[in-house]
Amino acid sequence: MTDPAADPGPIAFIGLGMMGLPMASRLVAAGFSVRGSDLSEQALAAFAAAGGIVCASARTAAQGTTIVITMLPNGSIVRDALLGSGGAALALAPGSLVIDMSSSAPMETRQLAEELSAREVFLVDAPVSGGVKRAVSGTLAIMAGGDPAQIERARPVLSAMGSTIIATGAPGSGHAVKALNNYVSAAGLVAACEAVLIAEKFGVDPNVLVDVLNVSTGKNNSTELKLKPFILSRTFASGFSMALMAKDLRTAADLSEQLGVDAEGARDAATLWAEASATLGKAADHTEIHRFVAGRSVKPEQGG
Structure with a gap:
């Protein structure tokens, strides 16, 4: 099992859209090694220009990491990016952590947490508020649902993107x-x-x-x-x-x-x-x- 207190090592960031790109860039600026994945070549180029590591797929980005962040349009796309064919979670070792920062449906998030738990992977749902401007400045408000120990594990990473982090309860409560x-x-x-x-x-x-x-x-x-x-x-x-x-x-x-x-x-x-x-x-x-x-x-x- 991964030691939550250890250096997280490289982080996979899946979804480099309007919000995801500045958020991932904030992680790079904070000194994290970030491996980005997105379907848009333009987004990948922009992330590379910000100092990020570009990967060809979500699974490739997740290989060798213990923390995966998703910032995608909805929960169905998140689930497919994690557990579908070539999904990122399939490359994760037991004890790894997924942080879903998308705006997903809470009941679907509960189900996803159970499916990931069966693979011995933790889930924290951590959606954000503040828009692009605060994503760029790293001052987002972040709502985090999940096991308290895993939220604390995620806090150093989340703190690079947001100025306020509030634990909201069980998985799905953040969403x-x-x-x-x-x-x-x-x-x-x-x-x-x-x-x-x-x-x-x-x-x-x-x-x-x-x-x-x-x-x-x-x-x-x-x-x-x-x-x-x-x-x-x-x-x-x-x-x-x-x-x-x-x-x-x-x-x-x-x-x-x-x-x-x-x-x-x-x-x-x-x-x-x-x-x-x-x-x-x-x-x-x-x-x-x-x-x-x-x-x-x-x-x-x-x-x-």
Whole structure:
């Protein structure tokens, strides 16, 4: 069995996308030897330029490592990258650790933890919050679910990518908390957008409304960090896609149903964001929800 307190040696990082590339680069900058794998040649070239070691496949990246990090679009892709044909977990020795930093479905994560445990491989689910900007600066908020000893084992690695690491409980709990966090964030953003539209209709300067919100009880992440920079400016360039937000909201709504919790707000939010994503396209930034809400708010003039 691998000694958790020992030097982790080379780390495999699978998934060098918009978030994965800066996260893996932070590990390289912190002095870790990182072996990256991705389907995109462009991503691999960028990782090599950052000092990373490029590998042809997930399994090749994992060979000779005891820690594998995944940062992929969803839990199904994570499972395939680990346990599918040529999967990374197939190359791991007993006692190795997988850290899934993707936004995966909590119940699927529980099942994956059991499957990896049967191979004597540990799983910590450690999704992140903060977007590309905080991935680049290494100041992500990280939610970690799993055995406490394995979370501590992962902490030095996670600390190179995030400034806040919170243990959330058993395997899958990190992914549950991440989905619920994004539900609350998305609900606050929609409320803020609706408030802006109402203020404008009444003749109030939206910038004034935002200033009031941010010194009052209506203040939230969206009023502080999204309304003026991305929505009132019409740049819509926060770096987090609407499709990913819609996915996380569906995860939260599905979890409530799986647990027998009647969460109408979560269901409504998942439906709204799914409609917005379908209307505006997968490439739309999540702050473009304002455009969708504005379009829905236009009422035909009533005849006299």
